[in-house]
Amino acid sequence: MGDPLQGGDPIFIGGIDFGVVALVVLKVLIGFTFVMVGVIFMIWFERKLIADMQNRIGPNRAGKWGLLQTLADGIKLIFKEDLMPNKADRLVFRLAPYLTVAPAFLTFTIVPIGGLFGTGENGTIEVFGYRTFVQVADPPIGVLFLLAMSSVAVYGVMLAGWSSGSKYPLLGSVRASAQMVSYEAALGLSVVAVVLLTGSLSTHDIVSAQSGGFADWNIWRTGVVPFLVFCIAATAELNRPPFDLVEAEQELVGGFHTEYSSMRFGMFYLAEFMNTITMSAIIVTLFLGGPDGPSLFGPDIIWPTIWFMGKLFIFLFTFVWLRATLPRFRYDQLMDLGWKRLIPLSLAWLLVIGAIRIADDEGWNVALVIGISLASCVVGALALVGASRAGRIRRRAEEALR
């Protein structure tokens, strides 16, 4: 793996010349197209699958099986009147769609979508005489970049709701921001376990550390818990059911984008599904080996991409399945789950993994370390329960005074 801070695409080793820039632009265009086609497919897929699960037919007019429905909707939105409420903060109202869409595109760039890992090629392919990774970008701070982008996405939601100058969008966006920042902490903590095992923040290094086959995937090496925490936190971060309090139609109309119409609304809609795809891709990258998988027949080079798409598809299906199955959380349950369960759990799990690894290095008695860790986890859990009970008693006393 080399020096953890030296990761990066081999395309840049020889410096930047015209060919390199051309190839970078080509890669960005391919990534852009991948995301756009993915979004068009995902919106159709969600509507069709939800329809199937609810015993309806779903979109079936535009194109074969309604496949062109999303395109038709997009064209319709372009021709719709673009309204701006007269109470709106005009500049921020215009800015918000950019802040929502740009992070959605940017996050996808750090996902490796193919390339043979675990061989001499180490996830690279040769294009026009240049050797490059099968991912748009490989910044050395990959995972931090992911967290940064999900923080920026909060701004898009918050500013969209605030600038509308209307009741429901404001309520929706305040809820959304509180929810997204709460679960971002859990999201960040569960990824640290992956970074701990890999020793690098670059997504390419994380994938190549998992290339030894099924047993080497991070989901097993981190002991499943960070994977589960990450999946739950990612669902909340995406504002998807059962965490979709942000756009609870019964109480908030459309949530933060109630006042948006025409293509401005279309941008929020696109970003939502783009984020779903990106988050699934990130889960696959961090925990399920990314494009790792055996080559079955034919040319080897196509199989990593096929495996990646297959794993991605499982998560996309699961997100839709959750939406069709689960009722919405109550707000206090949502906050309790995030703060009082997921964050302490992932922090404790991370420290235990770290302790075991250090114990292994230093030659301590691993069984003893695990025992002490579990004992301290129990003490910590009891302290948490005690503290929240004390909080409840205090608040009951305050309510009685009122």
Next chain:
Amino acid sequence: MDNYLPLVVMLVLAVVFVFGSLVTTKFVAPSRPTVAKQDPYECGIVPSREAPQRFPVRFFLVAMIFIIFDIEIIFLYPWAVYHRELGAYGLIEMLMFSVAVLVSFLYLLSKGALDWGTVKKVSPLQPLRTSESSIRRVGLEGRPSRPSEVGAP
């Protein structure tokens, strides 16, 4: 820094994409604003009040607590990358740091800073709540002052 070049290109492309779509809409979509269309959305009622500019302080609290945790997470990343090199020293430092954060977290919990809603269980069916009282509570503006007048010709 070369590795950030694709990110910049992607950012430019995303902004161009949004800008292009919005400009296209501006040219091909009709623009016939009316007062009713430009009012804040209120489910069909004419809005009688300004949108609230203030919201519960609890949301601010969550944001501040988040900052504390975010900083902790940022401290964990360098340790996670270099924990092998730091060895037992790094681990013990990290444990002490986590205990410090945990204690402040426990303090927050015991203050009830992360609790939402009322502690008291409210029975969902109250005898006081009838359709008449609900109408009274929700919107009296623009309605006859007494619910009995609704049916009057």
